[in-house]
Amino acid sequence: MSEEERPPRAADAGDDADELGAAAGAFDLEDPLALAFALRELGDRDAALAAAERSAATGDRTAAAVVACWRWCTSWDPALEPDLRAGAEHFPSARGDLAELLIRTDRVDEGRAVLERGMLLGEVESMLPLGNLYADVLGDEAAAEAAYRAGAELGDAHAHHNLAVLLDERGDTDAAVEHFRLAAAGGDTLAAQALRELDEE
Structure with a gap:
């Protein structure tokens, strides 16, 4: 490609x-x-x-965290930061959303630390965004690969997809195709499209 x-x-x-x-x-x-x-x-x-x-x-603190997440996803309102902070230990997506808010407000190091804690806790919700942060912002391909692989091992189809993109960029086509297939099987439409394009080459 x-x-x-x-x-x-x-x-x-x-x-x-x-x-x-x-x-x-x-x-x-x-x-x-x-x-x-x-x-x-x-x-x-x-x-x-x-x-x-x-x-x-x-x-219900978990419910409060869910509310904060759903409001963030529709508003991108930085005023939700206290609610996302309060919810991060109760709902893994709140941690991911908190990190996104921090990164959007130019606090990349803190956002990375939030996602790294989620990854250490085994929260798949932190692994894909952490990989994306390393790949797209911090330029650390090895760390991005580790985060994507961790998410893929827990069954995250999007982590399989992004790992495939990284491997394809590196020229490891066979490994990329395998991860595109796993991603497509998990419902990732971008991976299914990538497989079709590879078949056409």
Whole structure:
């Protein structure tokens, strides 16, 4: 592949009654936070946020962290920093979002430290963004590869994809194809596209 053809790094239908039934099988819908996740899976983000807020109002710290994450993802509001900090130890995605906020507000070293702690704790949610930070901002390919491999080993399809991109850039096509395949099998559409392009070469 030429530099222009290289795939980008990854950054994250049916009948509603049937889908709600499937969601009910996966979540305890008596729990308002579980209901929030079920509603979010169905695509009703407003109702999901309201359910999470109800759970947070009872003092559920995990629910409060979820609310902070969902608000951050729709607003990029730096005023959410205290809520994300409070939630980082209760919900792994809050740690990842806190790091993103720090990096966006020019505190890269602190953002890296936040993600490195998540990686040490085995939180897959920190591994892909840490790899991206090393690859795209800090220029440390070895550290990026280690972070992607850690995420891939825990089944993160996007980590497989970004590891494949890195390996392809290095010229290790066979290894790249293997990770593109694993990523595509996990639902990464960019990896599936990359495989099609490789097949056409």
